[in-house]
Amino acid sequence: MSTQDYYIQQVQSLNERRAAETGRQPLALVKTFGCQMNAHDSEKIETILSQMGYGKTDAADSADLAIYNTCCVRENAENHLYGNLGLLTHIKKERRDMRIILCGCMTQQGAALEKLLRSYRHVDVILGTYNLRRLPELLYNSLIAGRQIVEIRQSPEGPEQAEEFESKTGCRHFAFKASVNIMYGCGNNCSYCIVPYVRGRERSRSPENILTELRLLAADGVKEVMLLGQNVNSYDAGAQIRFADLLERVCETPGTEQIERIRFMTSHPKDLSGALIAVMRRQPKIARHLHLPLQSGSTRVLTRMNRKYTQEDYLRLIDRIREAMPDITLTTDIIVGFPGETEEDFDATLDVVRRARFAGAFTFLYSKRPGTPAADMDGQVPPAEAGDRFQRLLAVLNPMILAENEKRIGTILRVLPEEINAQGSRPGENCLTGRADNNTIVHFRADKNHLGSFTPVKITGCKTYYLLGEAVD
Numbered sequence: 348m349s350t351q352d353y354y355i356q357q358v359q360s361l362n363e364r365r366a367a368e369t370g371r372q373p374l375a376l377v378k379t380f381g382c383q384m385n386a387h388d389s390e391k392i393e394t395i396l397s398q399m400g401y402g403k404t405d406a407a408d409s410a411d412l413a414i415y416n417t418c419c420v421r422e423n424a425e426n427h428l429y430g431n432l433g434l435l436t437h438i439k440k441e442r443r444d445m446r447i448i449l450c451g452c453m454t455q456q457g458a459a460l461e462k463l464l465r466s467y468r469h470v471d472v473i474l475g476t477y478n479l480r481r482l483p484e485l486l487y488n489s490l491i492a493g494r495q496i497v498e499i500r501q502s503p504e505g506p507e508q509a510e511e512f513e514s515k516t517g518c519r520h521f522a523f524k525a526s527v528n529i530m531y532g533c534g535n536n537c538s539y540c541i542v543p544y545v546r547g548r549e550r551s552r553s554p555e556n557i558l559t560e561l562r563l564l565a566a567d568g569v570k571e572v573m574l575l576g577q578n579v580n581s582y583d584a585g586a587q588i589r590f591a592d593l594l595e596r597v598c599e600t601p602g603t604e605q606i607e608r609i610r611f612m613t614s615h616p617k618d619l620s621g622a623l624i625a626v627m628r629r630q631p632k633i634a635r636h637l638h639l640p641l642q643s644g645s646t647r648v649l650t651r652m653n654r655k656y657t658q659e660d661y662l663r664l665i666d667r668i669r670e671a672m673p674d675i676t677l678t679t680d681i682i683v684g685f686p687g688e689t690e691e692d693f694d695a696t697l698d699v700v701r702r703a704r705f706a707g708a709f710t711f712l713y714s715k716r717p718g719t720p721a722a723d724m725d726g727q728v729p730p731a732e733a734g735d736r737f738q739r740l741l742a743v744l745n746p747m748i749l750a751e752n753e754k755r756i757g758t759i760l761r762v763l764p765e766e767i768n769a770q771g772s773r774p775g776e777n778c779l780t781g782r783a784d785n786n787t788i789v790h791f792r793a794d795k796n797h798l799g800s801f802t803p804v805k806i807t808g809c810k811t812y813y814l815l816g817e818a819v820d
């Protein structure tokens with residue numbers, strides 16, 4: 348038995364005693380901020396909590412334990428957490444036995460950690476991104492000792508410890524789909540990005556561990572898998588095993604036949620190889636969707652961002668991808684208002700957007716992150732100017748996204764319905780929501796027994812950010 352499994356049992360015994368005393372099961376709230384990797388870590392945290400005997404709650408005022416999995420990629424994510432912690436001050440005054448735990452990227456970031464320690468003393472345990480595995484032990488110590496515990500490692504633990512945490516695969520948001528980490532951290536240094544400082548340098552999981560997890564997930568009824576990494580294209584397990592090789596194995600490994608669709612996120616244009624394009628073209632399981640962050644269309648700004656590609660490189664790459672897979676759907680990330688961005692630079696971004704015909708985009712206003720090179724750069728763009736550009740970007744993007752969706756009307760797409768859409772449902776007729784192979788959201792009329800099963804859907808209409816349809820029985 349591992350040390351942490353021992354502490355899971357210890358906390359479980361405490362919870363059993365508590366339940367006997369209070370007549371109710373102790374409840375835990377897990378609140379996640381930020382990206383899919385954080386959401387995936389939270390699923391593992393929920394697995395550990397259920398092993399400890401905690402029930403689930405979404406309300407902080409009924410929680411015996413509240414865990415906040417934090418994000419610091421943009422300022423507003425941090426402000427959201429401070430707001431939540433403010434609310435907890437009053438609850439904690441009433442309920443001294445409640446425990447509050449913080450983990451995730453914010454705790455790994457110097458300035459934010461200082462503020463948390465100084466201004467939020469009612470937080471009981473703070474751990475970082477490198478030692479989530481030690482949650483059971485730190486919680487147990489907090490429950491017993493009742494003093495604040497702060498444990499922030501400055502570097503990741505070894506692969507064995509990382510795998511111990513990865514093995515916690517019980518709780519998933521959806522029974523039929525799962526995320527799988529293939530790597531951690533990032534080897535790039537985009538000048539605006541805090542990730543390498545809080546998630547560390549790039550390290551790839553072994554293909555054997557990834558395939559073992561996939562076989563377990565397949566046996567557990569999973570039909571769709573999202574392979575996760577900050578930059579999956581630079582996956583490198585040594586022995587010449589790169590991302591394209593891993594994808595091929597993921598598609599062909601015996602024992603994963605049950606898994607019908609493979610997705611991956613996030614790609615980096617400078618590392619997207621011809622081998623990857625060839626595997627995507629060859630393997631029908633791989634969703635015909637690529638999320639390819641552009642960030643800016645200006646080569647001058649891309650250089651200041653340290654993205655290591657030019658406007659021409661990006662456009663040439665998407666031409667190559669489209670030549671190999673004409674039906675591919677491309678989505679992207681764009682930052683507006685990066686320090687030094689001029690009107691001319693912004694026009695270059697609009698130019699790429701018009702030529703790339705994205706079917707979706709995450710658009711962001713530049714957010715200054717303490718400790719990143721861009722934070723100290725000259726030419727910080729005034730918020731009003733950046734806000735105006737942001738609106739002009741949407742004015743160009745949205746009609747293009749709508750036009751891409753309109754092309755789907757009359758076609759039949761394969762959709763994996765995830766949930767009932769209450770808004771679109773009417774008495775006796777359900778509206779289900781899911782994603783098509785090209786990652787577009789589809790709301791469609793169908794019986795709820797389609798939930799979790801790939802369903803052919805005839806597309807009958809669309810809006811900017813989703814398609815409408817009906818199941819083709």
Ligand code: SF4
Nearest residue numbers: 533535537540542577
């Ligand atoms: S590739 Fe760049 S933006 Fe993405 S996580 Fe790494 S440093 Fe950040």
